[in-house]
Each structure stands twice: as structure tokens, then as C-alpha cells.
Amino acid sequence: MTKPLALIVDDEPDIRELLEITLNRMGINCQCAGTLAQAAALLRQYAFDVCLTDMHLPDGDGLDLIDQIQTLPSPLPIAVITAHGNMDTAILAMKKGAFDFVSKPVDLAALRQLIKSALKESGDASDKKPQMQQVLLGESAVMCEIRAKITKLARSQAPVYISGESGSGKELVARLIHEQSSRHDRPFIAINCGAIPHELIESEFFGHKKGSFTGAVSDKKGLFQAAEGGTLFLDEVADLPLSLQVKLLRAIQEKKIRPVGEYQEIPVDIRLLSATHRNLAQMVQEGSFRQDLYYRINVIDLHIPPLRERISDITLLIAHILAKLTGGNNPSLSFAALAALQQYAFPGNVRELENILERSLALFNGKEIEVDDLNLPVSSPNTNNPADYDPSQGSLEDYLEDIERKAIATALEENKWNKTAAAKQLGLSFRSFRYRLKKLNMDN
Structure with a gap:
């Protein structure tokens, strides 16, 4: 069986070597480039399965490479390496079509998981796409466009914000994105944020340790851990209290959670989808929803029209x-x-x-x-x-x-x-x- 082939683009030889060794140990062959020009030449020469690129290169940046790859007949999953805490760049990269991102210093365990997901996405469609359990009906132009967007969004790991009136089918759209993604064989966890009592919401999201509060008689996994490897859908995300919005923001940025009563953070691998019938942008203006969290969950906005x-x-x-x-x-x-x-x-x-x-x-x-x-x-x-x-x-x-x-x-x-x-x-x-x-x- 032919080994997968990865393109690594970084101007630092030590980083290229580290990434190449890591991927080689996963059974992946690599070609390396130190500039955009070298990467472009390799893209013309080889059929890659995945690309991993730094954002800052001597003759451009990773965003330029994303644009180049999007023009290929069969675009491949591309993940970007960003400076620690530079989420704005990561968000922009995903808006342009990047599969996912990893922050420096590179967490090798997180990198391996990202590469596995990317290779699963770039594999044969017949191997990864199950028969659809749900259908989004409609032959109107707007519904045909939404189905096309769902297919495209399923190939990414970018957070998607699904907006629309109550009853318009937001959860159905979220399930379709999950079912068509490389995560289809892992859990899809949907939760109505307005249905959880505020005093229990942190424990529900992140879990808790035995004895961390009255009534915590045993360890409990939260929704993030329940969705491990799959998709977490936060319906009515506008109902989240401000105290949890801060913790959710950190979980999205760091891809780690801290259960209540736990001292160590736990890495999590989930795709985040969210939805609400309320006007989040207006809530940001009013101060009832954090602006930084709004930008993190609203990397891609998918609006579902009313009937x-x-x-x-x-x-x-x-x-x-x-x-x-x-x-x-x-x-x-x-x-x-x-x-x-x-x-x-x-x-x-x-x-x-x-x-x-x-x-x-x-x-x-x-x-x-x-x-x-x-x-x-x-x-x-x-x-x-x-x-x-x-x-x-x-x-x-x-x-x-x-x-x-x-x-x-x-x-x-x-x-x-x-x-x-x-x-x-x-x-x-x-x-x-x-x-x-x-x-x-x-x-x-």
C-alpha cells in the first residue's frame, strides 16, 4: 500500500526536520520546502495528501499558499502553524480554506491527531462518507447553495456558526456537516445551552473531579470529552453565561479543558459547531456576549433562510x-x-x-x-x-x-x-x- 505523502513548508531547518521525523514515524513520506516558490514547484511535481505550512515565509506567507492550493483541481487539506496566541491569523487561514491550525511551540500529540484527521479527509470518498442518515430537502436556489456549502464545510475543521430562526433546521445542518466530515464515525454531541442550569453548566461542559463540590460523588466526563474525536454542537449558544464564555474561549484556543476540581488541563479533539436564533452581533454590541468568543465561533457563518x-x-x-x-x-x-x-x-x-x-x-x-x-x-x-x-x-x-x-x-x-x-x-x-x-x- 502506498504511503501518504505530506508537504512541509517552513523556513527553519530545525522545524522542518522535527516535523518530518514526526510524520515519518507515522508512516508518512515527506517533501520539504523553505519558501513559497519551492512549495509551488513541489506541488506541480507531486500529488500530496496533506500540507503543513508555517505562516511566515521569506517570499510570502502561508495564506498565499492556501490560495494556491485552493486553485488546484483537487485541493488537499492544509494546516497552518501559527505563533502562540495568534488566533486572528489562524481564523483568517481557516476562512480562506485551511483545514486546521497548530500553535507554536508545536504539541506533537496534537499535531499527530491533526495529521490523522487531515489524511482521513483526503482519503477516498467512498471509504469515508457513509450513507446519509439525514436529508436537507429543497430544490430552491438557496437550499442548493446551502447543500453545496455543507459539503465544502465538512472538509474543514473550522468552527461554524449556524444562524437562523427557530425551527428552520439548524441542528439538521450541523448533523449533515458532521455526517459528511472525516469525523462521521465519532460522536455527534448536541446540547441546548439554555436548558442547563447556570450552576451546573461548567461541570456539564468540562466535567468534574469527585469531591470538587457538594454532590460530586464521582468523577464525571463533560461534553467536550464525550465528543472526543467528533463534533460538539452548541445550540442556543447565546444563552451561555459570561462566566462560561471565558472558559469556552480558552478551550477553543488551546484545544484543552480543565475539569472542575482538576489542576491539569486535558487535551481535547473536537469540531465545534454552534447556533442560535438570536442576533449575536447585537448581543456583542450590548455587552451580553463576548466579542472575542464571537469571532472564535463565527469563523464561518452559515445562514439558514426561513421557510x-x-x-x-x-x-x-x-x-x-x-x-x-x-x-x-x-x-x-x-x-x-x-x-x-x-x-x-x-x-x-x-x-x-x-x-x-x-x-x-x-x-x-x-x-x-x-x-x-x-x-x-x-x-x-x-x-x-x-x-x-x-x-x-x-x-x-x-x-x-x-x-x-x-x-x-x-x-x-x-x-x-x-x-x-x-x-x-x-x-x-x-x-x-x-x-x-x-x-x-x-x-x-
Whole structure:
């Protein structure tokens, strides 16, 4: 079996030798360069599996090398060596696409773990990517873009901050990043930061030693240790008390934790993902969230749009949710019910859609889900919700036709007047769509 090949770039011969010896002992062949120019020449000559580079080089810096590697047909994982405490440089490197970083003086144990993760990432995709347990549904442009970003982010170790409204699917996105990463066979630990009592939160995160406080009757591992080798997802990270924010910042920077009552720090290897529905940037301005921690967890920002901004995905989501709730024996929705859902603003997003459909299954007559079965809130933020029908406005038939007309017009506009695509978005056969166009005098 061919040994992996690593590119080491550093202008100090002693450092190059130390790194080369360490990697050789791991069964990795190495090529070394002291300048950017030498590194570029080696990249043209060899097919490397991983690159390790210092930030400061005689003819440039590691950021330039990251840019060069990103232009390769098959970019390889690149880790940067930064000066101790210089997290700003490490963050910038990861924003540019670096896999991870290691600080000087180099901790060889941490370096070996980093290289193992990088080689796992650069290996054959069929060896490292399992069958997906979760799916992110939607064919809208924004959802296709998010899936592409998830695939890209899964190849990095950079902290990702997932923003979005409640119920929009932030934890699902975090799980997908984990499942597509080289850490997929290690734990994914999700924790709601707002659900832990403040007096217990440090122990929950970092663990504690027996006798360190009243009630600590035995040693306990914390969430960081439970996620060792895998991914730690901090949901509602905005709810963390300021006292813990300081300790979390150190754990991220040093990649070490100190359990309550312990004197020695323990190295940890985790990928950190975080999320909240609140405005973290505003909380930083108000002083309720530390600015330095905000920059550490927000290396990459991934925003999940609310459901009302991707209405074209609703038909697909409805079919998936009903199949999950009924075991595949999907009841149909009346056109008026589908139009009502497409015009509803969904303050609770996908989670609310699931609740609405689950409730409707208990209410419908066994044939077709109607508007009344949905039981949408009367005070819907959108106009023309059938739940708001007032008989004084005219006949119910005219009212529902108006909703149909607006839903069809919206679908046509969103699909650039492609009738086949508009019909698919509305969950209609093309024949049924043409019939409705004619019925509503919209077939001109």
C-alpha cells in the first residue's frame, strides 16, 4: 500500500526536520520546502495528501499558499502553524480554506491527531462518507447553495456558526456537516445551552473531579470529552453565561479543558459547531456576549433562510413530512389547502409545518386534507389566508379562486413562466395545471 505523502513548508531547518521525523514515524513520506516558490514547484511535481505550512515565509506567507492550493483541481487539506496566541491569523487561514491550525511551540500529540484527521479527509470518498442518515430537502436556489456549502464545510475543521430562526433546521445542518466530515464515525454531541442550569453548566461542559463540590460523588466526563474525536454542537449558544464564555474561549484556543476540581488541563479533539436564533452581533454590541468568543465561533457563518423565503420548497417538504407521519400512505391536500400553506408566513418554520400536518391528519375525513383541517392561526401575517374568510367579502368560491390565482401567478413568476416547473412546484399534474389556468382565465 502506498504511503501518504505530506508537504512541509517552513523556513527553519530545525522545524522542518522535527516535523518530518514526526510524520515519518507515522508512516508518512515527506517533501520539504523553505519558501513559497519551492512549495509551488513541489506541488506541480507531486500529488500530496496533506500540507503543513508555517505562516511566515521569506517570499510570502502561508495564506498565499492556501490560495494556491485552493486553485488546484483537487485541493488537499492544509494546516497552518501559527505563533502562540495568534488566533486572528489562524481564523483568517481557516476562512480562506485551511483545514486546521497548530500553535507554536508545536504539541506533537496534537499535531499527530491533526495529521490523522487531515489524511482521513483526503482519503477516498467512498471509504469515508457513509450513507446519509439525514436529508436537507429543497430544490430552491438557496437550499442548493446551502447543500453545496455543507459539503465544502465538512472538509474543514473550522468552527461554524449556524444562524437562523427557530425551527428552520439548524441542528439538521450541523448533523449533515458532521455526517459528511472525516469525523462521521465519532460522536455527534448536541446540547441546548439554555436548558442547563447556570450552576451546573461548567461541570456539564468540562466535567468534574469527585469531591470538587457538594454532590460530586464521582468523577464525571463533560461534553467536550464525550465528543472526543467528533463534533460538539452548541445550540442556543447565546444563552451561555459570561462566566462560561471565558472558559469556552480558552478551550477553543488551546484545544484543552480543565475539569472542575482538576489542576491539569486535558487535551481535547473536537469540531465545534454552534447556533442560535438570536442576533449575536447585537448581543456583542450590548455587552451580553463576548466579542472575542464571537469571532472564535463565527469563523464561518452559515445562514439558514426561513421557510417563507423558500415557498417553492413547500410541496416537497409536505410530501416528505406526510410520508414520515403516515409510513408512506400519503393523503392528498386540496388545492386550496396547499395554496393556504404556500401563503402562510410560518413563524415556526419547518417545525411548525410538521406540527400543522400532524394535527391535520387527526382532523381530516380520510380522503383529502382541506383548509379547515390545517387549522391555521387566524392572525396569519400573510394576506388572503382562507382562515380569515369573511362572508361579507363575497362567496367562498370567489375568495378561494382569488387565492388560487395568486398562488399560480407566484409559481409562474418564480419559475420564469415555465408552466411545467410551476405545476411541479404547486404539486399538480401538467394537465390539471392547464385546466386551472383556463378556468381562471390565466391561459393567455
